[in-house]
Amino acid sequence: MQSAGRPGLGAESAILFKDIEHLVRLAAVIAIALVAFVILRAAVVPRSFGQYGHYRGAAISETASRPVAFAGHDACEVCHTDVVDQKKLGKHVVVACEACHGAQARHADDPSSVQPRKLDTAVICARCHEANAAKPKSFPQVATSDHSGGFACDNCHQPHRPKIEAEKTATAKLKTGGKK
Amino acid sequence: MEITRRQILVLLPAAAVAWKFVLAGTPEASPNYKLTEHWWGMLIDIPKCIGCGSCVRACAEENDVPEGYYRTWIERYHVADWKIEKPEVESPNGGQNGFPPHVDDGGKNFFVPKLCNHCAESPCTQVCPVGATFVTPDGVVLVDKSYCLGCRYCVQACPYGCRFINPRTNTAEKCSLCYHRITKGLTTACCKVCPTGARQLADLKNPKDPIHEFLRTHTVQVLKPHMATGAKVFYNDMDGSVR
Numbered sequence: 506m507q508s509a510g511r512p513g514l515g516a517e518s519a520i521l522f523k524d525i526e527h528l529v530r531l532a533a534v535i536a537i538a539l540v541a542f543v544i545l546r547a548a549v550v551p552r553s554f555g556q557y558g559h560y561r562g563a564a565i566s567e568t569a570s571r572p573v574a575f576a577g578h579d580a581c582e583v584c585h586t587d588v589v590d591q592k593k594l595g596k597h598v599v600v601a602c603e604a605c606h607g608a609q610a611r612h613a614d615d616p617s618s619v620q621p622r623k624l625d626t627a628v629i630c631a632r633c634h635e636a637n638a639a640k641p642k643s644f645p646q647v648a649t650s651d652h653s654g655g656f657a658c659d660n661c662h663q664p665h666r667p668k669i670e671a672e673k674t675a676t677a678k679l680k681t682g683g684k685k
Numbered sequence: 686m687e688i689t690r691r692q693i694l695v696l697l698p699a700a701a702v703a704w705k706f707v708l709a710g711t712p713e714a715s716p717n718y719k720l721t722e723h724w725w726g727m728l729i730d731i732p733k734c735i736g737c738g739s740c741v742r743a744c745a746e747e748n749d750v751p752e753g754y755y756r757t758w759i760e761r762y763h764v765a766d767w768k769i770e771k772p773e774v775e776s777p778n779g780g781q782n783g784f785p786p787h788v789d790d791g792g793k794n795f796f797v798p799k800l801c802n803h804c805a806e807s808p809c810t811q812v813c814p815v816g817a818t819f820v821t822p823d824g825v826v827l828v829d830k831s832y833c834l835g836c837r838y839c840v841q842a843c844p845y846g847c848r849f850i851n852p853r854t855n856t857a858e859k860c861s862l863c864y865h866r867i868t869k870g871l872t873t874a875c876c877k878v879c880p881t882g883a884r885q886l887a888d889l890k891n892p893k894d895p896i897h898e899f900l901r902t903h904t905v906q907v908l909k910p911h912m913a914t915g916a917k918v919f920y921n922d923m924d925g926s927v928r
Binding site for chain 2: 564565608631633636648
């Protein structure tokens with residue numbers, strides 16, 4: 506035991522720092538780990554993470570930059586003026602073209618090569634107008650089996666202006682009502 | 686080259702300004718759209734809904750939703766007179782092909798379109814362990830597909846059942862309120878095609894939006910208000926039996 510010949514102050518600190526290189530090594534390891542962590546974190550965490558909150562800020566603009574599938578009424582009006590005029594005379598003026606015809610942005614971009622499918626009115630019309638107790642009472646609805654017996658609706662009705670023509674001319678009141 | 690103290694004084698602020706731009710990341714895809722000027726929600730007018738399923742089909746087309754999964758769907762409620770606590774609810778294929786004929790046999794019958802409520806205090810974003818889902822500064826709950834692990838915590842956390850795991854990507858998916866459309870000044874696909882105007886996109890931060898007048902003058906509720914989720918899909922004239 507060293508304590509037998511109790512050494513002076515200088516010798517005491519020599520004992521204290523005798524194994525200093527252990528501490529230096531430990532500090533070096535911690536420093537390297539810290540630097541590695543900072544470098545890795547900078548490399549792995551996306552730059553925009555935390556821009557608005559605990560998420561990747563760039564994800565917002567990525568989501569926003571996706572292409573649109575539904576072109577909207579304005580795109581249809583440019584070419585299909587005849588249909589637009591027809592629709593204006595009937596109750597279907599409030600229904601968007603793409604509600605029945607489906608998403609047509611690709612058709613609007615390239616009208617000649619991308620053609621919309623022809624619709625089966627027996628299916629399309631029934632989706633809205635098939636009688637159902639849950640539908641609002643004021644909404645025009647029929648039991649298609651009784652009303653048309655499975656025939657396509659466009660045998661009698663013109664889908665863009667569904668009121669049947671003979672009735673239409675008979676009641677001038679409806680005509681002025683539709684025009685405004 | 687020696688850098689003088691004077692030069693340092695000029696260079697440091699310049700570097701700070703440059704660093705700010707580096708941190709800001711890529712510029713917005715829609716340059717005129719300001720995140721802080723909007724607070725999105727939706728208004729659903731139940732008495733106007735005819736259950737045609739146009740919204741469900743439009744949503745699937747616009748957002749490439751896999752078959753059998755729905756970001757929005759329609760439920761038909763039948764509330765018998767003597768069973769107000771236990772309504773019969775059905776939603777065949779999410780209502781995307783309309784509903785089978787149903788004769789009036791008493792009670793109350795109505796449709797309820799459902800979608801993500803874009804909660805301000807959304808439970809789903811709070812449980813995400815990696816920050817893959819979040820509420821944007823304009824109030825839309827989105828999923829970052831490239832960050833999502835597919836752990837399903839959020840699917841469990843949503844009290845409205847609005848989330849699912851996309852079988853193609855194995856990541857969480859939900860209604861994005863057509864974020865790619867509303868940031869371009871368009872309305873959502875479902876609102877666009879709704880033939881009766883039962884669904885209306887609402888910007889609660891826009892003082893000119895008709896939503897404010899509507900909320901003042903109608904009996905409007907949100908789903909599960911007791912959960913304090915801050916839901917922003919408002920239902921007009923909703924029956925008490927709707928869950």
